[in-house]
Amino acid sequence: MSTVVVLIGVLVAPAASAFTVDAIEIRGTGRIEKGTVRNYLPVEVGDELGAAAARRAIHSLYDTGFFRDVRLLRENGTLVVEVVEKPVVTEITFEGLEQLKEEQVRKAFKSFGLEDRKMFSRSALRRATLELERQYNAQGYYAVQVNAETKSAGEDGVRIAFKIQEGEPAKIAQIEIVGNQRFSDELLKDQFSLTDSAAFAFLSGKDQYARQRLMGDLESLRSYYMDRGHLNFQIDSSQVQLSPNRQHVFVTINITEGDKYRVKGLSFTGNTVVPEEELWPLVPMEEGELFSRSQVQKSVEAVSRRIGDEGFAFANVTPVPDVDEEANTVELAFRVSPGRRVTVRRIRIEGNSRTQDRVIRREFRQMESARYQTSKIQRSKERINRLGYFEGVNLETPSVPGSDQAVDLNLSVKERPTGQFSVGVGYSDVEGLLFTSSIKQNNLFGSGQRLSLQADVGGVNQTFNLSLTEPYFTVDGISLGADVYYTQRDTDRLTLFRYSQDRAGLAGRLGFPLSEYWRDSLRLAFEQTDTKSGTLELGSQEEEFLGRQDHILLRNTLTYDSRDSTIFPRDGWKNILRTEVALPGGDTRYFNLGAESHVYFPVFSASTITLGLQVGRLEGYNGQAVPFYERFYLGGARSVRGFETYSLGPEDADGDPVGGVTKLQGNTEFIFPIPGAQTARGIRGAVFADTGWVYGDDESITSDKLRASMGIGFRWFSPMGPLRFDYAWPVVTKPGDELQRFQFTIGTQI
Incomplete structure (x- = not known):
């Protein structure tokens, strides 16, 4: 009969109980291979095993985290290792998780070893709860309560449920700045994203504490001082009390705060590559100005880009200050x-799983086997972004292995859906009830071609349009397009004199x-109109x-377009000069000359100021007049808000607008994120100011006829189309003007 001894029980026994291991047997494993247990067991056949060695072996197996019980037994000369495996995590669920992203939480848990199909560990669960x-x-959620519940899932599994009561975020009761003498508390707090006093701060969440936002505010405070000469500014400490x-x-x-320092001198040292005259x-x-860290950084970036255009991809421009503490000056080299x-x-x-390589490559301004040029690489990235096909565009320039004179350009993109099908019902103050449907594909079969089929049925206009565009008809970027369209128009809903018209056309574009x-483009259209008078003579x-x-x-x-985005522009210009002429061979003879300019200024972190100016002139030739249905009209949601649609301009004897031949229009808008919806790029608020007037054939162009308004608005690029709400206060009016303070449009652009 074999002898069985439980070695745990003999850890304190005399040394005589030690024995030589003739064989090793592993028992109790299921998911874990026996070979894995042998690898972690610090005992081999032929070893002499005593109490101290047994203790080390048990600790080694426990330390793996695989087992909840380990026993060593002796059966004659055989060492028997009995183990009980820990259960496996079969499921992790969250209840009440709203303010944090689940994927980020799971990623943090993974670093503690707490994830699906991994061994369950109480210590890992505690660490995950604390994390x-x-x-x-x-x-800023200091009142949060996290409870982790575990339930058995079969014999070898465990389900974990985190139940969370988030509570309310802690509000900032007070922000105190100690040590400021040159600038007031109010001025410095204006630089912060956090606040303790701003009106309606609860709407934007600016009064909710978050450590990351505080760190950003401290950097903003540092930048504010260092951009105003305080070279030695320091944040000594920041304390947060709950x-x-x-x-x-x-x-x-x-x-x-430290003292203010002025720039005493500027110079370049080292190998500037290009003449210094090009860098200044x-x-x-300039010398004599207050030192500004942001201006130094802009200088470094601009000089680096210029040198990069000469092929030096890894140019290093380092500002070296020479500070005179007594004179409070700094020489910058x-x-x-x-x-x-x-x-x-x-x-x-x-x-790019859908978009063809050639569609992306043709936007590159940096060519293969050509000299590296920073500005061309940056412009390439901008052009690819402007395609509108991608949510993310990342460009890297790694060195070529084994070569110190070449780099590769690695472009990674994340595609977004470029096709859209929509059917919707909208309403506008012009069209009334509006039915709209469209099929659009801006990247047809990944070729970069644009196809659009759209139908809009409203109270004034019923429009059907089919459009196809090939943006790269030639490798040089010449585009080719065609349009087929049909419009029915009935002005009974409008304040202008009544008429109805059917218009059908076919157009080609280059x-x-x-x-x-x-960029310059030509459009030749063949149209036929059938116009009938309304109730008025x-x-x-x-x-x-x-x-x-x-x-x-x-x-x-003729178009100049340097905007950073075609969908949500924040920086750049868009200028258009348009000339249209009704050619001989048709029944009308007239010119339509127009120009418009829009400039975008980024302000703050996600806001934009837009300035726009539009002018237009209609003129007949060969003794013919301009068709009345081509005349200019102003007033309404898309021109001068606060006034009745199409109401600004000359009128007939009955007081109905008849349109004009000269148009002046100016628009200014401040577009900003809606508080509480900063992450939704399609939602914006607006503050605006409009002015404009339309002049008749015999009217002189004078500023005293201009009307003007100011107001606030709301913008949403919704799935069924752009939505606009505007409330305007006319500030320059005259008796008889038809006002309309509230104007909105849903589902179409007027």
Whole structure:
């Protein structure tokens, strides 16, 4: 009969109980291979095993985290290792998790070993619970309660359910800045995203404490001082105290302002590659000015880009200050180390599962096997972004292995849906009830072609349009497009004199790139109109355009577009010069000349100021007048808000607008994120100011006829189309003006 001894029980036995291991047997394993247990067991066949060695062996197996019980037994000369495996986590669920992203929480848990199909560990569960609380605390949720419940799932599994009561975020009761003498508390707090006093702060969440936002505010405070000469500014400490009920936070920031320093001298050292005369215009600083860290950084970036255009991809421009503490001056030397000149060996593209490579490559301004140029690489990235096909565009320039004179361009993109099908019902103050449907594909079969089929049925206009565009008909970027369209128009809903018209047309388009930002396009259209008078009597000038008429229209459009985005522009210009002429061969003879300019200024973190100006002129030739249905009209949601649609301009004897031949229009808008909806890019608020007027044939162009308004608005690029609400206060009016303070449009653009 074999002898069985439980070695745990003999750890304190005499040394005589030690024995030589003739064999090793593993028992109790299920998911874990026996070989894995042998690998962790610090005992081999032939070893002499005593109490101390047994203790070490048991500890080694426990330390793996695989087992909840380990026993060593002796059966004659055989060492028997009995183990009980820990259960496996079969499921992790969350209840009440709203303020944090679940994928980020799971990623943090994974670092503790707590994830699906891994061994369950009580210590890992405790660490995960504390980590979840820490993440909430970092967002200002100090009253959060996290309970982790475990339930058995079969014999070898465990389900974990985290039940969370988030509570309310702690509000900032006070922000105190200690040590400031040159600037007031109010001025410095204006630089913060957090606040303790702003009106309606609860709407934007600015009074909710979060550590990351505080760190950003401290950096904003540092930048504010260092951009105003305080070279030695320091934040000595920042203390955050929590109220006993964990609902309020008190922030104290201790600073040392230091003296103001002025720039005594500027210079370049090292190998500047290009003549210094080309670099000085890139430095927005002058001697005698207050030192500004942001201006120094702009100088470094601009000089680096210029040197990068010479092929030096790894140029290093380092500002070296020489500070005179007694005179409070600083001499700034920009030390230039160009590094090695490189070429671009290869351009690689990944992430484009639908978009063809050639569609992306043709937007590159940096070519393969050509000298590296920073500005061309940056412009390439901008052009690819402007396509609108991708949610994310990332461009890297790794060195080529084994070569110090070449780099690769690795472009990774994340595609977004470029097709859209929509059917919707909308309403506008012009059209009334509006039915709209459209099929659009801006990247047809991944080729970059644009196809659009749209139908809009409203109270004034019923429009059907089919459009196809090939943006790269030639490799040089000449575009080719065609349009087929049909419109029915009935002005009974409008304040202008009544008429109805059917218009059908076929048009061809050619576009020509003139430079990186300039483009010219030609459009030749063949149209037929059938116009009928309404209930009001028309004059002889209007009657000659009734009935069926044919038109041959040639339009030339010259465009300058440097906007950073075509969907949500925040920076750049868009200027348009448009000329259209009704050619001989048709029944009308007139010119339509127009120009418009829009400039975008980024302000704050996600806001934009837009300035727009539009002018237009209509003129007949060969003794013919301008068709009345082509005249300019102003007033309404898309021109001068606060006034009745199409109401601004000359009127007939009955007081109905008849349109004009000269148009002046100006629009200014401040677009900003809606408080509480900063992450939704399609939602914006607006503050605006409009002015404009339309002049008749015999009217002189004077500013005293201009009307003006100011107001607030709401913008939403909704799934069924743009939505706009505007409330305007007319500020320049005259007796008889038809006002309309509230105007909105849903589902179409007027």
